[in-house]
Amino acid sequence: MSNLNIKIGDLQLKNPVMTASGTFGYGLEYADFVNLSDIGAIIVKGTTLHHREGNDYPRMAETPSGMLNCVGLQNKGVDYFCNNIYPQVKDIDTNVIVNVSGSTPEDYAECAARIDRLEKIPAIELNISCPNVKDGGMAFGVTRKGAAEVVRAVRARYHKTLIVKLSPNVTDITEIAKAVEDEGADAVSLINTLMGMAIDIERRKPVLSIKTGGLSGPAIKPVAVRMVWQVARAVRIPVIGLGGIMNAKDAIEFFMAGASAIQIGTANFIDPTVSVKVRDGINQWLDQHKVSSLSEIIGTVD
Amino acid sequence: MKNLTVEEVSFPHQRYVLIKLTDQQPLPDILPGQFVEVKVDGAPNTFLRRPISVNYVDRNKNQLWLLIQLVGEGTRTLAKLTPGDCLNVVFPLGNGFSMPTDTNCDILLVGGGVGVAPLLYYGEQLKDKGFKPFFLLGARTKNDLLQIPLFQQFGEVFITTEDGSMGEKGFVTNHSVLGKKAFSHIACCGPKPMMMSVARYALANNIPCQVSLENMMACGLGACLCCVEKTVKGNVCVCKEGPVFDIRQLTWEL
Numbered sequence: 001m002s003n004l005n006i007k008i009g010d011l012q013l014k015n016p017v018m019t020a021s022g023t024f025g026y027g028l029e030y031a032d033f034v035n036l037s038d039i040g041a042i043i044v045k046g047t048t049l050h051h052r053e054g055n056d057y058p059r060m061a062e063t064p065s066g067m068l069n070c071v072g073l074q075n076k077g078v079d080y081f082c083n084n085i086y087p088q089v090k091d092i093d094t095n096v097i098v099n100v101s102g103s104t105p106e107d108y109a110e111c112a113a114r115i116d117r118l119e120k121i122p123a124i125e126l127n128i129s130c131p132n133v134k135d136g137g138m139a140f141g142v143t144r145k146g147a148a149e150v151v152r153a154v155r156a157r158y159h160k161t162l163i164v165k166l167s168p169n170v171t172d173i174t175e176i177a178k179a180v181e182d183e184g185a186d187a188v189s190l191i192n193t194l195m196g197m198a199i200d201i202e203r204r205k206p207v208l209s210i211k212t213g214g215l216s217g218p219a220i221k222p223v224a225v226r227m228v229w230q231v232a233r234a235v236r237i238p239v240i241g242l243g244g245i246m247n248a249k250d251a252i253e254f255f256m257a258g259a260s261a262i263q264i265g266t267a268n269f270i271d272p273t274v275s276v277k278v279r280d281g282i283n284q285w286l287d288q289h290k291v292s293s294l295s296e297i298i299g300t301v302d
Numbered sequence: 303m304k305n306l307t308v309e310e311v312s313f314p315h316q317r318y319v320l321i322k323l324t325d326q327q328p329l330p331d332i333l334p335g336q337f338v339e340v341k342v343d344g345a346p347n348t349f350l351r352r353p354i355s356v357n358y359v360d361r362n363k364n365q366l367w368l369l370i371q372l373v374g375e376g377t378r379t380l381a382k383l384t385p386g387d388c389l390n391v392v393f394p395l396g397n398g399f400s401m402p403t404d405t406n407c408d409i410l411l412v413g414g415g416v417g418v419a420p421l422l423y424y425g426e427q428l429k430d431k432g433f434k435p436f437f438l439l440g441a442r443t444k445n446d447l448l449q450i451p452l453f454q455q456f457g458e459v460f461i462t463t464e465d466g467s468m469g470e471k472g473f474v475t476n477h478s479v480l481g482k483k484a485f486s487h488i489a490c491c492g493p494k495p496m497m498m499s500v501a502r503y504a505l506a507n508n509i510p511c512q513v514s515l516e517n518m519m520a521c522g523l524g525a526c527l528c529c530v531e532k533t534v535k536g537n538v539c540v541c542k543e544g545p546v547f548d549i550r551q552l553t554w555e556l
């Protein structure tokens with residue numbers, strides 16, 4: 001057995017496999033399929049200061065090797081999370097991380113501050129990259145200034161590990177990564193979904209209710225690997241890689257590109273046990289290649 | 303999640319396949335109206351699982367039946383399965399139809415097209431629990447009617463076809479039995495326009511009515527929030543809080 005321990009900020013992970021926000025519910029939905037404590041960290045649904053109904057149905061379209069979604073951050077708000085969900089997830093024996101979204105820097109900061117008080121939540125992931133709501137943060141995530149502004153506001157009121165999730169819908173992702181690093185982010189995660197669109201040619205209309213949506217799944221993996229590789233070279237803070245990971249080999253690609261940990265999103269829909277399989281597969285690969293510690297392969301591709 | 307073994311594949315009609323699956327272990331408890339999420343192997347463009355209702359559970363043979371309409375690549379690939387093949391399914395999912403409390407009541411199960419699928423198992427379960435279900439099944443033509451002899455084992459069957467080739471001509475809501483008999487409960491599964499007209503009838507006649515929805519799904523577990531339906535409680539997941547809903551919970555314009 002190789003050593004899979006990884007540290008990100010003050011966050012100690014027993015293995016580098018996390019589940020991606022919006023694809024694993026609050027973890028509880030998957031408790032019948034996997035032992036949740038086998039997962040390095042569970043990143044729960046996007047949470048906002050106030051309740052959000054999300055977008056109208058249809059919210060998804062299957063596309064070649066992936067899917068589009070426009071869920072639009074449906075959630076019951078941070079107070080509901082603190083009062084009703086937190087008591088159910090706080091005893092899960094792994095890191096439960098909350099993904100935070102907002103429409104203004106103040107929203108983000110207030111939401112983060114309320115989560116800061118929850119003892120068993122060791123980190124948050126700031127979603128400055130949701131493509132599916134007009135005010136869902138992507139506006140922040142696509143400029144250096146916007147990204148810096150949100151991270152600054154949150155950093156002032158959030159004292160634990162702060163991960164910032166980056167949008168791939170930008171010209172130069174390293175610029176944004178550097179900006180959030182300068183404002184005190186402890187890590188960056190990338191990528192969020194790529195903006196896409198599908199048209200129903202019989203109805204001559206977009207498939208999704210809000211016309212465009214975020215593309216996820218294996219279709220985006222090469223883009224994600226490239227961006228992780230670029231960002232890992234541009235910043236000193238740890239990079240968490242995601243986008244289209246279906247198995248351990250995909251995960252190893254991300255480690256070699258420079259990711260210290262990885263997240264699994266859409267793959268959970270196809271195999272609800274995939275997160276644990278990826279963990280086991282990483283272990284196996286390291287054993288087979290006589291690598292004693294995961295850190296030995298991180299960022300080994302120039 | 304389990305690998306089930308394909309026991310039997312038959313084609314009740316060229317556009318439908320009936321797949322009977324067995325489990326090494328005893329099948330878990332399954333409620334009528336619940337569904338499975340099937341992994342489709344060998345179809346390059348079918349990335350997500352496909353949600354399919356439980357058509358029937360044969361406890362004696364430990365068999366689970368899926369009745370599938372061939373509409374696209376995923377379902378057409380499933381039709382190529384042969385006995386001995388393995389099918390990976392996540393099940394049982396969803397809430398299922400509710401059981402009335404009073405066994406003296408007359409329950410009408412209304413199905414259209416492949417929407418008849420979950421009603422066979424529901425009918426069997428109702429009969430098994432001492433109820434007397436009636437079935438009102440609609441299709442375009444006589445050839446599109448599925449599993450009629452099986453339905454007849456569990457209750458009286460009324461039929462409509464759009465071309466009049468069997469039963470009464472017209473849509474299910476035109477059937478004369480609706481004017482003659484006072485049903486105390488209705489359950490319906492089929493194309494949305496059909497469910498809406500049945501819901502309209504039920505509402506007008508003050509009959510409690512459940513419908514089973516087929517929204518597009520990704521996870522099937524209540525995790526992704528892709529399959530939502532607007533209800534009086536806001537957007538809820540059809541895969542978790544449904545697929546069966548009391549029409550009074552929905553915000554359909556009836």
Ligand SMILES: Cc1cc2nc3c(=O)[nH]c(=O)nc-3n(C[C@H](O)[C@H](O)[C@H](O)COP(=O)(O)OP(=O)(O)OC[C@H]3O[C@@H](n4cnc5c(N)ncnc54)[C@H](O)[C@@H]3O)c2cc1C
Pocket residue numbers: 337348350351352353354355356369370371372373374375376377378416419420515516517518519520545
């Ligand atoms: C709870 C539930 C129970 C169902 N039960 C049955 C059943 O018992 N028998 C049966 O034949 N069909 C059933 N369906 C519909 C079935 O899931 C779709 O027909 C099937 O997924 C189509 O796949 P395809 O690859 O052949 O077609 P595609 O080419 O992918 O799509 C054809 C059409 O099928 C529908 N569809 C496609 N993907 C999905 C999806 N992920 N979720 C829902 N609908 C989709 C869409 O309307 C689409 O336009 C059920 C759907 C749901 C949600």
Ligand SMILES: Cc1cc2nc3c(=O)[nH]c(=O)nc-3n(C[C@H](O)[C@H](O)[C@H](O)COP(=O)(O)O)c2cc1C
Pocket residue numbers: 020021022023045046047069071073099127130165191192193215216217218220242243244245263264265266267526527528
């Ligand atoms: C249905 C769905 C909902 C999502 N919701 C969120 C969200 O609330 N917050 C967020 O930061 N990312 C969200 N994402 C993006 C994923 O976390 C992930 O970044 C993306 O899907 C790429 O990874 P994947 O290809 O492994 O799925 C969502 C993705 C999907 C498919």
Ligand code: FES
Pocket residue numbers: 518519520521522523524525526527528529530539540541542
């Ligand atoms: S399909 Fe994911 S929540 Fe229903």
